[in-house]
Protein backbone atom coordinates (compact mmCIF):
# COMPACT_ATOMS: atom_id res chain seq x y z
CA UNK A 1 0.00 0.00 0.00
CA UNK A 2 1.33 3.43 -0.93
CA UNK A 3 1.85 5.85 1.93
CA UNK A 4 -0.75 8.46 0.93
CA UNK A 5 -3.33 5.72 0.44
CA UNK A 6 -2.63 4.27 3.85
CA UNK A 7 -3.18 7.75 5.32
CA UNK A 8 -6.44 8.19 3.44
CA UNK A 9 -7.67 4.81 4.58
CA UNK A 10 -6.69 5.50 8.15
CA UNK A 11 -8.71 8.71 8.02
CA UNK A 12 -11.69 6.84 6.64
CA UNK A 13 -11.44 4.22 9.35
CA UNK A 14 -11.47 6.78 12.14
CA UNK A 15 -10.18 5.30 15.35
CA UNK A 16 -10.56 1.68 14.32
CA UNK A 17 -6.79 1.56 13.97
CA UNK A 18 -4.53 0.90 11.04
CA UNK A 19 -4.21 -2.48 9.38
CA UNK A 20 -0.82 -3.28 10.83
CA UNK A 21 -2.26 -3.44 14.34
CA UNK A 22 -4.55 -6.30 13.34
CA UNK A 23 -3.55 -9.91 13.89
CA UNK A 24 -5.15 -13.10 12.58
CA UNK A 25 -6.57 -13.62 16.08
CA UNK A 26 -8.48 -10.33 15.84
CA UNK A 27 -9.91 -11.40 12.51
CA UNK A 28 -11.34 -14.60 13.99
CA UNK A 29 -12.49 -13.04 17.25
CA UNK A 30 -16.18 -12.47 17.87
CA UNK A 31 -16.63 -9.23 19.78
CA UNK A 32 -19.52 -10.14 22.12
CA UNK A 33 -21.46 -6.88 21.83
CA UNK A 34 -21.79 -7.38 18.06
CA UNK A 35 -23.22 -10.89 18.10
CA UNK A 36 -26.32 -12.61 19.41
CA UNK A 37 -25.66 -14.32 22.75
CA UNK A 38 -25.93 -17.80 21.23
CA UNK A 39 -23.14 -17.32 18.67
CA UNK A 40 -19.66 -18.81 19.22
CA UNK A 41 -17.03 -20.50 17.07
CA UNK A 42 -16.81 -24.27 17.50
CA UNK A 43 -13.52 -26.13 17.87
CA UNK A 44 -13.11 -26.11 14.07
CA UNK A 45 -13.57 -22.34 13.96
CA UNK A 46 -17.05 -22.58 12.43
CA UNK A 47 -19.64 -20.09 13.67
CA UNK A 48 -22.46 -21.74 15.57
CA UNK A 49 -25.72 -20.32 16.84
CA UNK A 50 -27.50 -22.12 19.63
CA UNK A 51 -25.29 -25.12 18.81
CA UNK A 52 -26.12 -25.19 15.06
CA UNK A 53 -23.26 -24.50 12.72
CA UNK A 54 -23.56 -22.14 9.80
CA UNK A 55 -22.41 -24.74 7.26
CA UNK A 56 -25.41 -26.87 8.17
CA UNK A 57 -27.65 -23.81 8.06
CA UNK A 58 -26.35 -23.04 4.57
CA UNK A 59 -26.98 -26.62 3.46
CA UNK A 60 -30.56 -26.53 4.74
CA UNK A 61 -31.67 -22.97 4.04
CA UNK A 62 -29.25 -21.57 1.46
CA UNK A 63 -27.71 -18.11 1.38
CA UNK A 64 -28.21 -15.29 1.80
CA UNK A 65 -30.29 -15.81 4.92
CA UNK A 66 -31.09 -13.76 7.98
CA UNK A 67 -30.40 -15.92 11.03
CA UNK A 68 -32.32 -14.95 14.16
CA UNK A 69 -31.20 -16.13 17.58
CA UNK A 70 -34.64 -16.21 19.16
CA UNK A 71 -33.39 -16.59 22.73
CA UNK A 72 -31.30 -13.47 22.24
CA UNK A 73 -34.30 -11.51 20.93
CA UNK A 74 -36.38 -12.67 23.89
CA UNK A 75 -33.63 -11.82 26.38
CA UNK A 76 -33.41 -8.27 24.98
CA UNK A 77 -37.18 -7.90 25.15
CA UNK A 78 -37.15 -9.13 28.76
CA UNK A 79 -34.32 -6.76 29.67
CA UNK A 80 -36.39 -3.76 28.51
CA UNK A 81 -39.48 -5.15 30.20
CA UNK A 82 -37.61 -5.56 33.51
CA UNK A 83 -35.90 -2.17 33.24
CA UNK A 84 -39.20 -0.34 32.68
CA UNK A 85 -41.22 -2.42 35.12
CA UNK A 86 -44.52 -0.73 35.93
CA UNK A 87 -44.35 1.14 32.62
CA UNK A 88 -45.08 -0.01 29.07
CA UNK A 89 -42.54 -1.18 26.51
CA UNK A 90 -43.79 -1.21 22.93
CA UNK A 91 -41.69 -3.17 20.46
CA UNK A 92 -41.42 -0.99 17.32
CA UNK A 93 -42.48 -3.42 14.61
CA UNK A 94 -41.06 -1.29 11.81
CA UNK A 95 -37.61 -2.63 12.77
CA UNK A 96 -38.73 -6.12 11.77
CA UNK A 97 -42.13 -7.74 11.96
CA UNK A 98 -43.46 -11.18 11.23
CA UNK A 99 -45.88 -13.40 13.07
CA UNK A 100 -43.24 -15.36 14.99
CA UNK A 101 -41.71 -12.13 16.28
CA UNK A 102 -45.14 -10.78 17.27
CA UNK A 103 -45.75 -13.97 19.27
CA UNK A 104 -42.33 -13.81 20.94
CA UNK A 105 -42.83 -10.15 21.87
CA UNK A 106 -46.33 -10.90 23.14
CA UNK A 107 -45.14 -13.86 25.23
CA UNK A 108 -42.43 -11.71 26.78
CA UNK A 109 -45.12 -9.24 27.89
CA UNK A 110 -44.32 -6.32 25.57
CA UNK A 111 -46.77 -4.11 23.74
CA UNK A 112 -46.43 -3.51 19.99
CA UNK A 113 -46.11 -0.38 17.90
CA UNK A 114 -47.25 -0.63 14.27
CA UNK A 115 -47.23 2.04 11.59
CA UNK A 116 -49.27 0.72 8.68
CA UNK A 117 -52.30 -1.41 7.89
CA UNK A 118 -49.94 -4.22 6.87
CA UNK A 119 -48.12 -4.20 10.21
CA UNK A 120 -51.47 -4.06 12.01
CA UNK A 121 -52.75 -7.03 9.98
CA UNK A 122 -49.59 -9.00 10.82
CA UNK A 123 -49.97 -8.25 14.54
CA UNK A 124 -53.65 -9.18 14.63
CA UNK A 125 -53.14 -12.33 12.58
CA UNK A 126 -50.50 -13.45 15.10
CA UNK A 127 -53.01 -13.06 17.92
CA UNK A 128 -51.69 -9.87 19.52
CA UNK A 129 -54.49 -8.39 21.54
CA UNK A 130 -55.48 -5.09 19.92
CA UNK A 131 -55.58 -3.10 23.13
CA UNK A 132 -51.82 -3.73 23.48
CA UNK A 133 -51.10 -2.17 20.07
CA UNK A 134 -50.16 1.46 19.36
CA UNK A 135 -50.74 2.73 15.83
CA UNK A 136 -48.38 5.37 14.40
CA UNK A 137 -48.08 7.19 11.11
CA UNK A 138 -48.19 10.71 9.70
CA UNK A 139 -50.64 9.77 6.94
CA UNK A 140 -52.80 6.86 8.01
CA UNK A 141 -55.53 6.27 5.47
CA UNK A 142 -59.20 6.39 6.39
CA UNK A 143 -59.34 2.63 5.80
CA UNK A 144 -56.40 2.08 8.16
CA UNK A 145 -58.00 4.24 10.84
CA UNK A 146 -61.31 2.41 10.46
CA UNK A 147 -59.60 -0.95 10.81
CA UNK A 148 -57.75 0.23 13.90
CA UNK A 149 -60.89 1.58 15.57
CA UNK A 150 -62.92 -1.50 14.61
CA UNK A 151 -60.22 -3.81 15.95
CA UNK A 152 -60.05 -1.90 19.24
CA UNK A 153 -56.43 -0.75 18.94
CA UNK A 154 -55.29 0.51 22.34
CA UNK A 155 -53.64 3.78 21.31
CA UNK A 156 -53.72 5.70 18.05
CA UNK A 157 -50.93 8.23 17.97
CA UNK A 158 -52.43 11.18 16.13
CA UNK A 159 -50.12 13.20 13.95
CA UNK A 160 -52.11 15.94 12.13
CA UNK A 161 -55.24 18.07 12.40
CA UNK A 162 -56.65 16.24 9.36
CA UNK A 163 -56.24 12.96 11.19
CA UNK A 164 -57.96 14.27 14.33
CA UNK A 165 -61.01 15.17 12.20
CA UNK A 166 -60.99 11.83 10.40
CA UNK A 167 -60.53 9.77 13.52
CA UNK A 168 -63.22 11.64 15.44
CA UNK A 169 -65.68 11.09 12.58
CA UNK A 170 -64.86 7.38 12.45
CA UNK A 171 -65.19 6.94 16.22
CA UNK A 172 -68.44 8.94 16.31
CA UNK A 173 -69.95 6.89 13.51
CA UNK A 174 -69.21 3.74 15.49
CA UNK A 175 -70.28 5.12 18.85
CA UNK A 176 -66.80 4.41 20.25
CA UNK A 177 -64.41 6.45 22.37
CA UNK A 178 -60.91 5.99 20.95
CA UNK A 179 -57.85 6.38 23.20
CA UNK A 180 -55.15 8.52 21.56
CA UNK A 181 -51.74 10.04 22.16
CA UNK A 182 -50.63 13.26 20.48
CA UNK A 183 -47.29 13.06 18.73
CA UNK A 184 -45.33 16.20 19.38
CA UNK A 185 -42.01 17.52 18.10
CA UNK A 186 -39.83 19.13 20.70
CA UNK A 187 -36.98 20.58 18.65
CA UNK A 188 -34.58 17.78 19.55
CA UNK A 189 -32.89 15.69 16.92
CA UNK A 190 -30.70 12.83 18.06
CA UNK A 191 -28.56 10.44 16.11
CA UNK A 192 -25.72 8.35 17.42
CA UNK A 193 -23.42 10.30 19.74
CA UNK A 194 -24.91 13.73 19.20
CA UNK A 195 -28.16 15.46 19.71
CA UNK A 196 -29.16 18.90 18.55
CA UNK A 197 -31.75 21.03 20.27
CA UNK A 198 -33.29 23.44 17.78
CA UNK A 199 -35.93 26.14 18.09
CA UNK A 200 -38.07 24.89 15.24
CA UNK A 201 -38.99 21.45 14.03
CA UNK A 202 -38.71 21.10 10.29
CA UNK A 203 -40.06 17.59 9.73
CA UNK A 204 -43.19 15.77 8.66
CA UNK A 205 -43.95 14.05 11.98
CA UNK A 206 -45.94 15.43 14.88
CA UNK A 207 -47.19 18.76 16.14
CA UNK A 208 -44.68 21.44 17.05
CA UNK A 209 -44.44 22.28 20.75
CA UNK A 210 -42.49 25.48 20.13
CA UNK A 211 -44.85 26.71 17.40
CA UNK A 212 -47.98 26.04 19.47
CA UNK A 213 -49.55 23.41 17.19
CA UNK A 214 -49.20 20.72 19.86
CA UNK A 215 -51.19 22.71 22.41
CA UNK A 216 -53.88 23.46 19.78
CA UNK A 217 -54.09 19.76 18.87
CA UNK A 218 -54.47 18.82 22.53
CA UNK A 219 -57.29 21.38 22.97
CA UNK A 220 -59.06 20.15 19.83
CA UNK A 221 -59.00 16.59 21.16
CA UNK A 222 -60.05 17.57 24.68
CA UNK A 223 -63.01 19.39 23.14
CA UNK A 224 -64.18 16.24 21.35
CA UNK A 225 -65.65 13.59 23.62
CA UNK A 226 -65.16 10.69 21.18
CA UNK A 227 -61.37 10.95 21.52
CA UNK A 228 -59.87 9.95 24.85
CA UNK A 229 -56.57 11.83 25.19
CA UNK A 230 -54.20 9.63 27.23
CA UNK A 231 -50.95 11.54 26.79
CA UNK A 232 -48.17 13.08 24.73
CA UNK A 233 -45.70 11.23 22.54
CA UNK A 234 -42.21 12.24 21.44
CA UNK A 235 -39.68 10.32 19.32
CA UNK A 236 -36.41 12.14 18.73
CA UNK A 237 -34.31 9.99 16.42
CA UNK A 238 -32.48 6.73 15.97
CA UNK A 239 -29.30 4.91 16.96
CA UNK A 240 -28.95 7.23 19.98
CA UNK A 241 -26.18 6.70 22.53
CA UNK A 242 -26.37 10.04 24.25
CA UNK A 243 -29.34 9.94 26.67
CA UNK A 244 -29.26 13.70 27.18
CA UNK A 245 -31.43 14.06 24.05
CA UNK A 246 -34.18 12.15 25.86
CA UNK A 247 -33.76 14.38 28.90
CA UNK A 248 -34.24 17.57 26.90
CA UNK A 249 -37.22 16.01 25.12
CA UNK A 250 -38.81 14.88 28.40
CA UNK A 251 -38.42 18.37 29.85
CA UNK A 252 -40.12 19.98 26.87
CA UNK A 253 -42.94 17.43 26.80
CA UNK A 254 -43.55 17.88 30.52
CA UNK A 255 -43.51 21.66 30.14
CA UNK A 256 -46.39 21.19 27.69
CA UNK A 257 -48.04 18.81 30.14
CA UNK A 258 -47.93 21.59 32.78
CA UNK A 259 -49.29 24.13 30.29
CA UNK A 260 -52.24 21.79 29.58
CA UNK A 261 -52.90 21.38 33.28
CA UNK A 262 -52.78 25.13 33.87
CA UNK A 263 -54.96 26.02 30.90
CA UNK A 264 -57.38 23.11 30.88
CA UNK A 265 -57.23 21.60 34.35
CA UNK A 266 -56.29 18.19 32.93
CA UNK A 267 -53.26 16.09 33.87
CA UNK A 268 -52.60 13.55 31.14
CA UNK A 269 -51.87 10.13 32.65
CA UNK A 270 -49.27 8.89 30.12
CA UNK A 271 -46.08 10.00 28.37
CA UNK A 272 -44.33 8.13 25.57
CA UNK A 273 -40.71 8.99 24.85
CA UNK A 274 -40.40 6.82 21.73
CA UNK A 275 -37.54 4.59 20.64
CA UNK A 276 -34.17 5.09 19.02
CA UNK A 277 -31.83 3.35 21.50
CA UNK A 278 -28.51 2.62 19.83
CA UNK A 279 -26.88 -0.77 19.24
CA UNK A 280 -23.35 -1.87 18.39
CA UNK A 281 -22.69 -2.26 14.68
CA UNK A 282 -18.91 -2.06 15.06
CA UNK A 283 -16.41 -2.33 17.89
CA UNK A 284 -16.59 1.47 18.23
CA UNK A 285 -20.19 1.44 19.43
CA UNK A 286 -20.88 1.07 23.13
CA UNK A 287 -24.64 1.13 23.78
CA UNK A 288 -26.13 1.68 27.23
CA UNK A 289 -27.88 -1.21 28.97
CA UNK A 290 -31.69 -0.93 29.12
CA UNK A 291 -31.50 -0.70 32.93
CA UNK A 292 -29.24 2.37 32.72
CA UNK A 293 -31.44 3.99 30.09
CA UNK A 294 -34.54 3.33 32.17
CA UNK A 295 -32.96 4.72 35.32
CA UNK A 296 -32.01 7.96 33.57
CA UNK A 297 -35.31 8.38 31.77
CA UNK A 298 -37.44 7.61 34.82
CA UNK A 299 -35.38 9.95 36.96
CA UNK A 300 -35.71 12.88 34.60
CA UNK A 301 -39.48 12.34 34.36
CA UNK A 302 -39.73 12.13 38.19
CA UNK A 303 -37.55 15.21 38.74
CA UNK A 304 -39.32 17.29 36.14
CA UNK A 305 -42.76 16.34 37.46
CA UNK A 306 -41.70 17.21 40.98
CA UNK A 307 -40.35 20.57 39.83
CA UNK A 308 -43.63 21.37 38.05
CA UNK A 309 -45.95 19.88 40.67
CA UNK A 310 -47.26 17.27 38.23
CA UNK A 311 -48.35 13.73 39.06
CA UNK A 312 -45.84 11.32 37.49
CA UNK A 313 -47.42 9.91 34.31
CA UNK A 314 -46.99 6.32 33.20
CA UNK A 315 -44.01 6.17 30.85
CA UNK A 316 -43.86 4.16 27.67
CA UNK A 317 -40.95 3.60 25.29
CA UNK A 318 -40.73 2.05 21.83
CA UNK A 319 -37.45 0.24 21.20
CA UNK A 320 -37.23 -1.58 17.88
CA UNK A 321 -33.59 -1.79 16.81
CA UNK A 322 -32.33 -2.43 20.35
CA UNK A 323 -34.47 -5.56 20.63
CA UNK A 324 -34.18 -7.19 17.21
CA UNK A 325 -31.06 -5.60 15.69
CA UNK A 326 -28.34 -7.52 17.53
CA UNK A 327 -30.35 -10.77 17.54
CA UNK A 328 -29.79 -11.37 13.82
CA UNK A 329 -26.84 -11.87 11.51
CA UNK A 330 -26.94 -12.26 7.75
CA UNK A 331 -25.22 -15.28 6.31
CA UNK A 332 -23.82 -14.77 2.81
CA UNK A 333 -21.64 -16.79 0.49
CA UNK A 334 -18.64 -15.12 -1.08
CA UNK A 335 -18.78 -15.19 -4.88
CA UNK A 336 -15.75 -13.20 -6.02
CA UNK A 337 -12.68 -11.62 -4.45
CA UNK A 338 -11.06 -8.76 -6.32
CA UNK A 339 -7.93 -6.88 -5.32
CA UNK A 340 -8.27 -3.37 -6.73
CA UNK A 341 -4.98 -1.69 -7.46
CA UNK A 342 -3.41 -2.83 -4.19
CA UNK A 343 -5.77 -0.38 -2.50
CA UNK A 344 -8.43 -2.61 -1.10
CA UNK A 345 -10.00 -5.98 -1.66
CA UNK A 346 -13.59 -6.20 -2.84
CA UNK A 347 -15.36 -9.26 -1.51
CA UNK A 348 -18.66 -9.82 -3.34
CA UNK A 349 -21.44 -11.71 -1.63
CA UNK A 350 -24.64 -13.22 -2.98
CA UNK A 351 -26.94 -10.47 -1.60
CA UNK A 352 -26.36 -6.79 -1.01
CA UNK A 353 -28.42 -3.62 -1.03
CA UNK A 354 -31.64 -5.59 -1.61
CA UNK A 355 -31.29 -7.29 1.79
CA UNK A 356 -29.46 -4.46 3.58
CA UNK A 357 -30.04 -0.96 2.21
CA UNK A 358 -28.74 0.79 5.33
CA UNK A 359 -25.15 1.18 4.19
CA UNK A 360 -26.20 2.75 0.87
CA UNK A 361 -29.04 4.77 2.43
CA UNK A 362 -27.49 6.01 5.67
CA UNK A 363 -23.80 5.35 5.19
CA UNK A 364 -24.23 2.86 8.04
CA UNK A 365 -21.25 0.90 9.35
CA UNK A 366 -21.24 -2.85 9.76
CA UNK A 367 -18.78 -5.58 10.65
CA UNK A 368 -18.19 -8.98 9.08
CA UNK A 369 -16.36 -12.20 9.69
CA UNK A 370 -15.55 -15.30 7.69
CA UNK A 371 -17.98 -17.71 9.30
CA UNK A 372 -17.30 -21.18 7.95
CA UNK A 373 -13.74 -21.51 9.32
CA UNK A 374 -11.10 -19.74 11.34
CA UNK A 375 -8.06 -18.51 9.42
CA UNK A 376 -4.41 -18.07 10.26
CA UNK A 377 -3.86 -15.71 7.32
CA UNK A 378 -2.90 -12.08 7.90
CA UNK A 379 -5.69 -9.52 7.85
CA UNK A 380 -6.39 -7.43 4.78
CA UNK A 381 -8.61 -4.41 4.51
CA UNK A 382 -11.71 -5.48 2.63
CA UNK A 383 -14.94 -3.98 1.43
CA UNK A 384 -17.91 -6.32 1.36
CA UNK A 385 -20.14 -5.57 -1.61
CA UNK A 386 -23.29 -7.07 -3.05
CA UNK A 387 -24.31 -8.41 -6.43
CA UNK A 388 -26.44 -5.47 -7.56
CA UNK A 389 -25.90 -3.10 -10.47
CA UNK A 390 -24.88 -0.12 -8.34
CA UNK A 391 -21.39 0.85 -7.30
CA UNK A 392 -22.96 2.03 -4.01
CA UNK A 393 -24.09 -1.54 -3.34
CA UNK A 394 -21.91 -1.87 -0.26
CA UNK A 395 -22.70 -4.08 2.73
CA UNK A 396 -19.64 -3.40 4.90
CA UNK A 397 -17.51 -0.39 4.03
CA UNK A 398 -14.31 -1.44 5.80
CA UNK A 399 -13.46 -4.65 7.54
CA UNK A 400 -10.32 -6.63 8.19
CA UNK A 401 -10.82 -10.09 6.72
CA UNK A 402 -8.23 -12.85 6.44
CA UNK A 403 -6.11 -12.56 3.29
CA UNK A 404 -7.17 -16.05 2.23
CA UNK A 405 -10.88 -15.12 1.98
CA UNK A 406 -12.11 -16.87 -1.14
CA UNK A 407 -15.14 -17.76 -3.25
CA UNK A 408 -17.30 -20.28 -1.43
CA UNK A 409 -16.48 -18.88 2.02
CA UNK A 410 -19.38 -18.08 4.27
CA UNK A 411 -19.44 -14.52 5.51
CA UNK A 412 -21.57 -13.38 8.46
CA UNK A 413 -22.62 -9.77 9.06
CA UNK A 414 -23.98 -9.14 12.57
CA UNK A 415 -26.51 -6.54 13.68
CA UNK A 416 -28.85 -6.99 10.71
CA UNK A 417 -32.09 -7.64 12.58
CA UNK A 418 -33.43 -4.11 12.34
CA UNK A 419 -34.34 -2.23 9.18
CA UNK A 420 -32.79 -4.85 6.89
CA UNK A 421 -35.48 -7.45 6.09
CA UNK A 422 -38.11 -4.80 6.80
CA UNK A 423 -36.54 -2.46 4.22
CA UNK A 424 -35.55 -5.22 1.78
CA UNK A 425 -36.41 -4.80 -1.89
CA UNK A 426 -36.45 -6.82 -5.07
CA UNK A 427 -33.96 -4.56 -6.82
CA UNK A 428 -32.61 -6.33 -9.90
CA UNK A 429 -35.41 -8.86 -9.36
CA UNK A 430 -33.42 -10.52 -6.62
CA UNK A 431 -35.76 -12.54 -4.37
CA UNK A 432 -35.63 -11.56 -0.69
CA UNK A 433 -33.87 -13.93 1.71
CA UNK A 434 -35.61 -16.02 4.35
CA UNK A 435 -35.53 -15.40 8.08
CA UNK A 436 -34.42 -18.53 9.92
CA UNK A 437 -35.07 -18.59 13.66
CA UNK A 438 -32.82 -20.73 15.82
CA UNK A 439 -33.87 -21.74 19.30
CA UNK A 440 -32.96 -24.60 21.60
CA UNK A 441 -30.72 -26.20 18.97
CA UNK A 442 -33.49 -26.19 16.34
CA UNK A 443 -33.83 -24.02 13.26
CA UNK A 444 -37.08 -23.11 11.54
CA UNK A 445 -38.02 -20.79 8.72
CA UNK A 446 -40.23 -17.97 10.00
CA UNK A 447 -40.24 -15.96 6.77
CA UNK A 448 -39.60 -18.08 3.70
CA UNK A 449 -37.27 -17.20 0.86
CA UNK A 450 -38.95 -15.43 -2.02
CA UNK A 451 -38.84 -17.26 -5.31
CA UNK A 452 -38.80 -16.11 -8.91
CA UNK A 453 -42.37 -17.43 -9.07
CA UNK A 454 -43.31 -14.99 -6.29
CA UNK A 455 -41.84 -12.16 -8.34
CA UNK A 456 -43.53 -13.26 -11.55
CA UNK A 457 -46.87 -13.74 -9.79
CA UNK A 458 -47.19 -9.98 -9.46
CA UNK A 459 -46.30 -9.37 -13.09
CA UNK A 460 -49.68 -9.79 -14.76
CA UNK A 461 -49.11 -7.79 -17.96
Ligand SMILES: Cc1ncc(COP(=O)(O)O)c(C=O)c1O
Pocket residue numbers: 092094095113136235237238239274275276277318319320321322418
Ligand atom coordinates in the same frame (compact mmCIF):
# COMPACT_ATOMS: atom_id res chain seq x y z
C1 LIG B 1 -42.33 6.73 16.58
C2 LIG B 1 -41.23 5.73 16.56
N1 LIG B 1 -41.10 4.91 17.62
C3 LIG B 1 -40.13 3.98 17.65
C4 LIG B 1 -39.22 3.85 16.61
C5 LIG B 1 -38.18 2.79 16.71
O1 LIG B 1 -36.90 3.26 16.64
P1 LIG B 1 -35.67 2.27 16.94
O2 LIG B 1 -35.90 1.04 16.11
O3 LIG B 1 -34.48 3.02 16.51
O4 LIG B 1 -35.72 1.96 18.39
C6 LIG B 1 -39.32 4.70 15.51
C7 LIG B 1 -38.35 4.60 14.40
O5 LIG B 1 -38.35 5.29 13.44
C8 LIG B 1 -40.36 5.67 15.48
O6 LIG B 1 -40.51 6.49 14.44
